[in-house]
Amino acid sequence: MSTPVVGESQHQIPLEFANEEESLKITGFWMFLMTDMIIFASLFAVFAVYRSRVAAGPTPDQLFHLGPVILETLLLLTSSFTIGMAVYYMRKDNLAAVYGWFIATIVLGAGFVITEVHDFVTYVHLGATWHVSGFLSGFFVLVGTHGSHVTFGIMWALTLLFQLRRRGLTDITRRKLFTFSLYWHFLDIVWVFIFTFVYLYGKF
Amino acid sequence: MSDSLQQHESSEESMEPGLEFLAPKFESEAFPWTQIMGYVFSLVLTFAALLLVINHAMAPTLLLAVIIVLALGQAGLQLGVFMHLRESRGPAWQLLPLALAFFIAFGLIGVSYWIMLFKTGVS
Amino acid sequence: MPSFVPYLIHTLFPPDTRQPTELGADFMILVSGAGIFFYLQHFKKWKWLWTEWLTTVDHKKIAVLYLVSAVAMLFRGGVDALMLRTNLALPNIQPIGAVEYNEVFTTHGTIMIFFMAMPFIFALFNAVVPLMIGSRDVAFPRLNAVSFWLFAFGALLLNISFVIGGSPNAGWTGYPPLTEIAFNPGPGESYYFMSLLIAGIGTTITGINFLVTIIRMRAPGMTLMRMPMFIWTTLCTAALIIFAFPPLTVALGLSLLDRTFGSSFFTLAHGGMPMMYVNLFWLFGHPEVYIVVLPAFGVFSEVVSTFSGKRLFGYTAMALSTVAIMFLAYGTWVHHFFTMGAGPSVNAFFGLSTMLIAIPTGIKIFNWIFTMWGGRIRMTVAMLYQLAFIPTFVIGGATGIMLAVIPADYQFHNSYFLVAHFHNVLIGGTLFGLMSGLYYWWPKMFGYKLNERQGTWAFWCFAIGFWVTFTPQYLLGLEGMTRRMYTYPLGFGWHELNVISTIGAFIMGAGFLILVYNIYYSLRFQDKDLTGDPWDGRTLEWALPSPVPEYNFARIPVVNDLDAFWVMKQQGVTLASSLRAEDVRELELPRNSGMPFILGLGFFIGGFGMVFEWWPIAIFGGLIVVGSLVFSAFDYNDRKHMPAEVIRQTEAGLGRLQA
Numbered sequence: 001m002s003t004p005v006v007g008e009s010q011h012q013i014p015l016e017f018a019n020e021e022e023s024l025k026i027t028g029f030w031m032f033l034m035t036d037m038i039i040f041a042s043l044f045a046v047f048a049v050y051r052s053r054v055a056a057g058p059t060p061d062q063l064f065h066l067g068p069v070i071l072e073t074l075l076l077l078t079s080s081f082t083i084g085m086a087v088y089y090m091r092k093d094n095l096a097a098v099y100g101w102f103i104a105t106i107v108l109g110a111g112f113v114i115t116e117v118h119d120f121v122t123y124v125h126l127g128a129t130w131h132v133s134g135f136l137s138g139f140f141v142l143v144g145t146h147g148s149h150v151t152f153g154i155m156w157a158l159t160l161l162f163q164l165r166r167r168g169l170t171d172i173t174r175r176k177l178f179t180f181s182l183y184w185h186f187l188d189i190v191w192v193f194i195f196t197f198v199y200l201y202g203k204f
Numbered sequence: 205m206s207d208s209l210q211q212h213e214s215s216e217e218s219m220e221p222g223l224e225f226l227a228p229k230f231e232s233e234a235f236p237w238t239q240i241m242g243y244v245f246s247l248v249l250t251f252a253a254l255l256l257v258i259n260h261a262m263a264p265t266l267l268l269a270v271i272i273v274l275a276l277g278q279a280g281l282q283l284g285v286f287m288h289l290r291e292s293r294g295p296a297w298q299l300l301p302l303a304l305a306f307f308i309a310f311g312l313i314g315v316s317y318w319i320m321l322f323k324t325g326v327s
Numbered sequence: 328m329p330s331f332v333p334y335l336i337h338t339l340f341p342p343d344t345r346q347p348t349e350l351g352a353d354f355m356i357l358v359s360g361a362g363i364f365f366y367l368q369h370f371k372k373w374k375w376l377w378t379e380w381l382t383t384v385d386h387k388k389i390a391v392l393y394l395v396s397a398v399a400m401l402f403r404g405g406v407d408a409l410m411l412r413t414n415l416a417l418p419n420i421q422p423i424g425a426v427e428y429n430e431v432f433t434t435h436g437t438i439m440i441f442f443m444a445m446p447f448i449f450a451l452f453n454a455v456v457p458l459m460i461g462s463r464d465v466a467f468p469r470l471n472a473v474s475f476w477l478f479a480f481g482a483l484l485l486n487i488s489f490v491i492g493g494s495p496n497a498g499w500t501g502y503p504p505l506t507e508i509a510f511n512p513g514p515g516e517s518y519y520f521m522s523l524l525i526a527g528i529g530t531t532i533t534g535i536n537f538l539v540t541i542i543r544m545r546a547p548g549m550t551l552m553r554m555p556m557f558i559w560t561t562l563c564t565a566a567l568i569i570f571a572f573p574p575l576t577v578a579l580g581l582s583l584l585d586r587t588f589g590s591s592f593f594t595l596a597h598g599g600m601p602m603m604y605v606n607l608f609w610l611f612g613h614p615e616v617y618i619v620v621l622p623a624f625g626v627f628s629e630v631v632s633t634f635s636g637k638r639l640f641g642y643t644a645m646a647l648s649t650v651a652i653m654f655l656a657y658g659t660w661v662h663h664f665f666t667m668g669a670g671p672s673v674n675a676f677f678g679l680s681t682m683l684i685a686i687p688t689g690i691k692i693f694n695w696i697f698t699m700w701g702g703r704i705r706m707t708v709a710m711l712y713q714l715a716f717i718p719t720f721v722i723g724g725a726t727g728i729m730l731a732v733i734p735a736d737y738q739f740h741n742s743y744f745l746v747a748h749f750h751n752v753l754i755g756g757t758l759f760g761l762m763s764g765l766y767y768w769w770p771k772m773f774g775y776k777l778n779e780r781q782g783t784w785a786f787w788c789f790a791i792g793f794w795v796t797f798t799p800q801y802l803l804g805l806e807g808m809t810r811r812m813y814t815y816p817l818g819f820g821w822h823e824l825n826v827i828s829t830i831g832a833f834i835m836g837a838g839f840l841i842l843v844y845n846i847y848y849s850l851r852f853q854d855k856d857l858t859g860d861p862w863d864g865r866t867l868e869w870a871l872p873s874p875v876p877e878y879n880f881a882r883i884p885v886v887n888d889l890d891a892f893w894v895m896k897q898q899g900v901t902l903a904s905s906l907r908a909e910d911v912r913e914l915e916l917p918r919n920s921g922m923p924f925i926l927g928l929g930f931f932i933g934g935f936g937m938v939f940e941w942w943p944i945a946i947f948g949g950l951i952v953v954g955s956l957v958f959s960a961f962d963y964n965d966r967k968h969m970p971a972e973v974i975r976q977t978e979a980g981l982g983r984l985q986a
Contacts, residue, residue, distance in 0.1 A: 013293075014230055023293040024466045024543055030298035031535040031569055034305040038573035041309035042607060045316040046581070046592070053598035055591070066254075073250055081243035084286040088236045130590040134598035137590040141581065159960045172963065185286045189279045195250070196275040200257045204264050297542045301566065308570050308657055316606055319661060323670035 014091050014178075015171040022175035029179040033186050036149075040190050043142040047198065050138035057133035058126075060202030068119045069199045072112050073191065076150075079108035080188040083181045090177055095169055098177070102164075105184065106157045109150055116147045143194055149187050156180060230291050242285035249278045338939060341513065343493045346427060348410075353490050382919040384468040387875055389475050390453035390772060394765075396479060397447035398843075400438050403486065405839055407435035412796075412832040415825050418817040428813035429496035430515070434489065436499025437519065441526055442482040444619045444753070447761045449474070449533055451622060452561055454772050456537060458868035459555050461546025461886065463879045466539040468917035469965060470532050476927030477529030484934050485522035488515060492939065495519035498811065500608055501582065503593035503601040508586045514938045520583045521934040527572050527579070528930075534568030537561055546867070548886035552646070555866045555890075556632075556639055559646050560625030563653040564618050570657065571614035578607035587940060602667055609660040617656040620752065621649065623760020624691060627713050630763050631695050633862050634710040635702025638890060641694040648687035655684045665736045674733045681731035688724060692717060707862070708782035712763035715790045719755030723748060726801070741811075744804025747797045754793050762789065762842075770861045774874045775853040781845040788838030795831030799824035859903075865893040870902045872981045878969055881978050882910045903983040911971045911978070918967040926955040 017023045051060065083105040089097035120140070123129075130137040160176055167173050231238065253271040261267065283289045283302075290296050343349075367373055383389065410431050414423050423431065453471070457464055465471050488494045492514040497505040506516045541562045545554070554562075582604060584590040591597035593604045632639040639645060661669060661677035695717060704710065726748040730736050739745055770776045803824050808815065815821055860869040867884060868875075870892045884902055888894045895901045933948025978984040 014291075017230070017291065017293045020293065024539060027292070027297055027543055028467060028535055028539045031301060031538055034301055035531050035535065035569045035573050037305050037309055038312070038570050039577060041312045042574045042577035042610070044309075045313045046577070046603060046607070048313055048317045049320040049600065049603055050592075050598070053600065055596075055598035057598075066258075070254065074247075077243070077246050077250065080246070080282065080286060081239060084239045084242065085236060087286075087288075088231075088233075088239055091230075091232065130584075130588075132591070132597060134591050134600060137581075137584075137592050137599070141584065141590070141592075156960075159957060163961065167963075182287055185282045189282050192250070192275050192278045192282075196253060196271050200253060200271055201268060203257055204260075204267065294543075301538075301569075304566070305570065311657070312574070312610060316603075316610070319606060319669045319673050320600070320603060321670070322668060323672070 014174070015169075016175040016178045019171040019175070022171050025175055026179060026182075029182055033182060036186070037190075040142075040145070040193075043138075043145055044193065044197065047138040047142045050134040053134035055133035055135075057136055058128055060135070060139075060198075061204075063123065063126075063128055063136075063139075064199055064202045066199065066203065068115050069195065072115050072119075073195050075108050075112040075115065076188055076191050079105045079112070080185055082108060083184045087178060087181045090169060090174055093169060095164070098164070098169070099161075102157070102161065102177070106154055106161070109154050109157070109184075113147060113151055113154065116143070120144070139198065143198065146187065146190055146194060149190075153180070153183055153187060156183075231288060238285055242281055245281055246278055249274050249281070339491050341493055343426065343513075344490055348423065348427065349490055356490065377921075378919065381924050382472075382921045384472045384917045384919055384923075385877060386453045386457055386465050386468065386471060387772070387877075389471055390450045392475055392479070393446040393450035393453060394772075396482060397443055397450055398846075400443040400446070400482065401839065402843075404435050404439040404443050405836060407431045407438070409832055409836055411435060412829040414813060415815070416829040417826065418815055418819075418822055421814055425813045426496070429811075430489070430494035432811060433495045433498055433519070434485070437485060437495070437523070438482075439753075440499060440615070440619070441523060442478075442485065444757055444761070445526075445530060446478055446482075448564070448619060448622045449478075449530075451626065451761070451764045451768065452533070452537055454768055455868050456540065456558065456561055457544070458771070458871060458875060458879060459558055459866050460541060460544060460549060461867050461880060461884050461891075462540065462544040463883075463914070464917060465536050466544060467536050469920055469923060469959075471536055472920065472923035473926055474529040474533040474536065476923045477532070477930060478526045480927040480931035480934075481522045481524075481526030481529065484525065484931055484938075485518060488518035488522075492518065500605075500612070501579075502608075503582060503585070503604050504595050506582055506586070507594055509594075517583065517586055517938040520579045520586070521938055524576060524579050524583070525930045525934055527576050530568060531572045531576075534565045534572065536565075538565040538569065541565070546883055546886050546891075549891070552643065553886055553889050553891070554646075556628035556642070556645055556649075557622075557625035557866075559649050560621040560628070563649050564621045567614045567618045567621070567653055567656060571611045571618065573611075574607045575611035575615075578604050578611070581607075583937075587937065602664070605664050605667065606660075609663040612663060613660040614656045616752075617652055619757045620760070621652065623716075623757050623764075624649070626760045626764035626767065627695060627716060629866065630709045630713050630767050631698045632890075633767075633864055634705045634707055634713075635699050636705075636863075637698055637702040638865075638893075639694070640697040640700075641690070642889060644690055645694050648690040651687040652684060655680060655687070659684065662731055662736070665733050666740045678731050678733045682728055685724060685728055692721060707766070708777070708779055708786055709763045709767040711783065711786045711790075712759045712766070715786070716755060716759040716763070719759065719790075719793070720752060723751030723755050726751060739804065741809055742804035743800045743808045743810060746810050747800035747804060750797050750800075754789075754797075759789070762786075767862070768868075769849075770856045771859075771868055771871075771873050771875070773850075775849060775856055776861055777845055777849045778853060781841060781848060785838045785841040785845055788834050788841060792831045792834030792836075792838055795834060796828050797831070799828040799831075803828070860892075865890040867891050870895065872903075872983065876974075876977050876981075878914050878916060878974060881906055881974050881983075903981075905985065906978060906983055907985050908975055911974050911984075913971045914969045914974065915966045916969050918965050920959075920962075920965065922955050922959050922962070926952060929955060 015022075016026065082101045086098050086101035086105065089101060120143075128136055130140040157180060160173070160180055163173050163176065253274045256262070256267060256270060262270065289299070289302075292298065367376060380388065380392065383392075410423055411428065414421060414428055421428075453465070485495075495501070495515040495518055497511060497516055497519075501516065501519055504510055506519075541554075541558055581590070581592045585592050585594060585599075591599045593599050593601045595601070628639055628645060658680045659677055661673060662681045665674050665677070695713070726744070730739050730745065730748060766777055766782055803821055806820060806824075808819075808821050815825075856873050859872040861873075862869070867886070870884065871879065880902070882902070884891065884895075892901070929948050929951030931948070933945050933952060936942065936945030936948055975984060
């Protein structure tokens, strides 16, 4: 496939879309996000059905503390903003600013994962393992799947950081950063629903 | 779904496609106001839901509906502001599958819940 | 002897796997494995195998790989079927016992759906979709290879269960609590979950790949309403795949967590709910029915139009009904478990939505018939399958409507009536469609036709064998014979019908043998097809030489109408007659990569470790997977150049370059 020549003069559409092959990958990534969305929808369905099936274990209201959850929400919403800024500066060809916002995103994401793991460990120490009840199984797997997505995202971001260092902002690295941002915002959306439907609804 | 554009895209043997006409579809601002406002609104929506729940502001069913609507608003915000939803090369092909995905996702959750209520009249 | 050796033998080869049939299979595997090894060694073909096949990213070669796997799996699933029918041929005979019967019907269903029908469909997709839309490849060639290797290693994982560790035995649906560790210890069910998870990831990627290929890579001028009908059905199949496989992944994953890590999703105690698995499984399972049948509809639409010498009747209605089926397919899943007792309103809703699907399907049937009406029909093998398909599928659909009537379903449920119904649609619809496509596109894939005379014999064996097998099963179902029973006593009046059914199964088996001989014979003795258009075809794939060169199109055609190649022929300007040397440009093609194979191998090793809960092996496999992904992320060298001169020489050699 040929790459349309996008010189300085007609530098109007972002490189990651100007290159046809890279733009295909963006479309493909959207499709991937939809499959992931249905994965999370299935897990939400499981959680919705199992929410009241607490067996001998704790109820959502007894288990959850909103403190760490609010912290996690803040970290993730802010990281969603920072990766948005990274993409904004990517389109301005400002590599230094991209580094700054991108690294901030990784740090915030790591903060989120650490808080969540700490939260999970607390629950397990209270004896609330996923063996105890259908509700806890649904909870740990839904929230844990999201958490492992974030963890995977951090590892992806690290490999991407190396590529940016080595190659700068080419059409390929730009497309990779753009798809990473799609992934990251998508996880933010999923988290908002977890926050709403798992934690807030648990506190009714 | 436009096809004149499709011709431009795939005909690599023809002259280099002029892509400039697509440029207005892509975001370009001198200062990232959109991102900043998006961030502020996302915080507002989150804390609105949080405060409503902490204060038990309304009846549970209504409250659930309201916070889900707030979450949907948040999702729309992320998609529209941060995910550059409408940007694409040619027709925005992601929109139709995305609408279908939302429909199926919510249908799947709602209908599964309905089925698993086991409201058995006869069995 | 070190102490771990008896442990290994006991774990890998428990008493279950030391039955005569398993030992026979062991022997067969060893002999054929050794045969392949010595063949490759003797003819020094290892390098050829690696560079031409294991690392290929060319969609046409991946199609061949899929096809070979699918035919091999058709053999395995078919042998399973014959074992089942033999066990039921007469009352109280048990050539294979109850335990083994359970294993065999489980692998029969699993293999036929996931490892025969799916790869067969992907073989056809890969073979013709890029050619039909005038594209040089699929959107993501390397991911396409990843899909294949995930499928292949998933299939391998399921197949070795028979000889190593023990087969799954809870049916192709794998319902809990029967699959829970408390009731089903041993590796069998873990094999089932793990292999389907791995293959399912591959399938999802294929869905994404073809969706993007079709929406983004069509030739200039090919609008949605100028796409061949096979492309429409592929598009809808891909959309079904990307939304249907995730619930399966979740259902399988949660079962595996229950079995291996002690969570409480589908357990009977601790607030688990086995029926939730059933719900998730059929959220996938019903769209899956349309995933396997829509491509067959597409094949028939192409075949009927080509061999009637007419444009497809009611093209727009066909396209819309395909889309309608796609939508409705998501809304009918509860009809697989009406008897669960979800309540009258739920059952009524899903009964109605099920019946609704008959409308778009009926539209299609009428359109095929009207396409033939007044056409000059050529009775090729592909067309014979089409003709057999129409009445068979109509009856299968009609019994489906009977099953959708809820009170009646309480009678039919899990009886042989159901078994006959779904074989009626899966064989009469999917398998006939795939066979039709095989005979139709074989010359495009390999450059020569399959022998039509032998193909006709195979066809009659399949068609007659089908009816002889499954008509009695409808009656058996009405007489109360339930599904999955391994034997039955004399005196129920089931005796004669079972004998007839078993005879039919062996007639179909004979059909398979003729098919294999047909392939062998045609490979040896059939003449090369030099035109590239042996059927007087209508769509763009026939505009190319057979077999198709690596770059597909030397120059991308411009499409002005439906049946693009037919129109070109009418106007006398085909690709072959109009290519000039200056039209040919240098191309960039995807470069071969070993990454997909290594990735699949990593999944296989990791999956094997998970099945036996040998964590070091599982982690090792996982590290291979991560390593391949990281390698791929840093590999920017995934394209190669093909100089214009090479293309010119190839085209000139085919006589397709004008001076």
